[in-house]
């Protein structure tokens with residue numbers, strides 16, 4: 001039986017890094033066809049929703065000031081979408097504790113949208129099927145379905161069509177967060193511009209990477225990390241070259257711009273190595289701050305507090 005919940009519902013959703021991001025040509029609808037391998041990381045946003053007279057969004061955390069608190073916020077849009085579809089008023093107070101960098105190329109806004117969908121399904125007792133949640137997710141943004149799914153997955157289409165990937169082991173990462181964010185559309189536009197002027201290298205298919213992921217060996221995975229958006233992100237933010245270099249100098253197996261950037265993600269051989277690389281990188285003065293994370297982790301899911309409520 002479905003019951004309507006009156007206490008807050010709390011949902012945790014992960015950041016992502018693209019282990020492989022092959023970007024096709026610009027489509028007539030303004031998007032690019034992708035073949036990408038998403039990987040969910042233990043850098044998370046916690047979103048809680050509670051019934052309220054009107055809709056509101058509150059954001060807490062280091063990056064909070066950079067997040068819009070109106071109808072342009074993806075969590076807000078998710079709430080309006082689900083409310084309209086279920087014929088109710090969007091009376092909900094949404095609180096987001098941000099651990100994922102804002103405009104960092106790690107799907108932070110998508111994580112909040114995914115978390116809001118899952119939370120409202122429970123708060124309002126909607127009993128949405130997985131397919132329905134994924135349909136809302138894809139309408140909200142290209143990365144939102146993966147924020148729901150988590151794990152490691154191949155994305156095609158705009159990135160919204162997902163198939164899970166077998167990945168053995170936990171991989172250990174260091175993330176170098178940047179002072180300023182990058183706009184995803186601007187990075188895609190820059191890639192189109194670079195491609196008009198020349199022929200920046202294009203990623204092939206991710207078959208070899210899939211085999212490396214199945215082997216669980218980070219030294220096999222590292223050299224296969226690839227991102228077509230990296231050239232565009234570096235063109236807009238040449239300083240990121242120094243960040244990438246510093247991570248390798250600190251002992252990472254490989255470094256890559258995460259999605260549209262500017263966060264740089266470094267794959268490390270072990271959890272201990274990641275802590276060491278993180279410490280060295282934070283002393284190198286090439287980024288705002290450093291985080292250590294691991295993956296894969298699950299997608300957006302309801303969490304309970306310590307008392308199990």
Ligand code: C5P
Pocket residue numbers: 030031032033034140141142143157158159184185186188
């Ligand atoms: O889907 P989403 O709203 O997150 O995408 C943000 C922007 O990123 C799009 O407006 C588009 O400029 C760019 N994009 C793209 N191709 C994709 C995904 C995103 O060009 N597959």
